[in-house]
Amino acid sequence: MLRVTNTYTGRKEPFEPLEDGKVKMYVCGPTVYGLMHLGNARPAVVFDAFRRYLEYKGYKVTMVQNFTDIDDKIINAANAAGVDFKRYADRFIAEYWIDAHLLGVRAANFHPRTTDYVPEIIDIIQRLIAKGHAYESGGDVYFDVRSFPKYGALSHRKIDEMLSGVRVDPTEHKRFPLDFALWKTAKPDEPSWESPWGRGRPGWHIECSAMSMSLLGESFDIHAGGNDLVFPHHENEKAQSEALTGKPFARYWMHNGMLRFSGEKMAKSVGNIFNVREALTRFGKDTIRLFLLSKHYTSPVDLSEEFLQESSRAARRVRDSLERARELGVAEKFVKADAWVHEMESRFQEALDDDFNTPMAVSLIFELVSELNSALDKGDEERAAQAYDLVVREIGPVLGLFDLPEKSTEEAGENLFSGVMEILLDVRNKLRSEKRYEITDRIRKRLEEMGIKLKDTPQGTKFTLDHHG
């Protein structure tokens, strides 16, 4: 039985959807004002894989992930670029799809955009005012936190603690410092919509309540996102939704840990790989996903060049073995699901049933790959086909790993380098056999200047690199 960590209860709990066999989940999506970085890639990869696992287990999943396409950051960036905010947001939604595709992140069932839900947002705000949970003040509308006694229950914070962290903006006229904006009155030169409180735009938190409840209903199963969203974003979402409907909003709150920079300052090199497009170009999809899924989703992940290189080497070992199996025709064989296959399958399910323990599932892939290698060495085609099948057709597709042959540019570059060296050494050997030592010594010397050392052995000429990269 699947168990997940529920932020709301603070416990690992059995997962029981509201409706048998169906799961409705909402994931807070990106604010579209720049290219995706690995910090946004983590929830995208993790919850996409989680959804695939739910489907693997036979659930019919309805997943919603929004795009926040109106926000101060977007308005400021669009103004700086001299572009209409909508055009600006459109551009980065298009860029999101490119990165998501390259990362192997599937589209959700719905990708609503905030600006398409303004009538729904206004309707919710009107109903909250009518119920005494919100009030208008100078064209702004605020949620009345004190009208919702359970406020703080999701983030496990007390009112006093929350109050000490709050900064009061003198331009806002709230009744209580923790009250948050549902509607903001229009500032000059900002996009705005007509409302019962004059022209303005939605506050941030209300959009997710409007989009999730419109598409999934007033109560649904999973609400997910990064743990930086627990407070205030999710706390506020929960308060306004439950104040409105009187029903529990999301049943399970799942949060992924943050990306850290290994305690170091964000060096330029880390800055570059932080950008998903760049990281993908250099390392490829499998490396990035392996890097992100090798840690449990609730833990922080440390990002460094070295850790990505490590994942890159691990990914290559797997791909090399799979490639070898394909070359030997193992991939085409039909597989008998014997006791060993069933045991591997249940170990995979046990790992992911235990709060989506992807590090354990990843280590199972490595184990299967060593089994594949030794089966290939022994000529045990049946076992090789079984191991190949488990990695490429069963576990791989759930984690979005090793499901398609791919090569990163670094790897392609390294293969090219090895190929060129092979040709050069071939030519040099030919010259040596003709005793043309003047040329062969010159080749050796020039290569040494580049840090490549040649060693002539009875088995042929080998080369080593003094320093790598």
Ligand SMILES: [Zn+2]
């Ligand atoms: Zn949200």
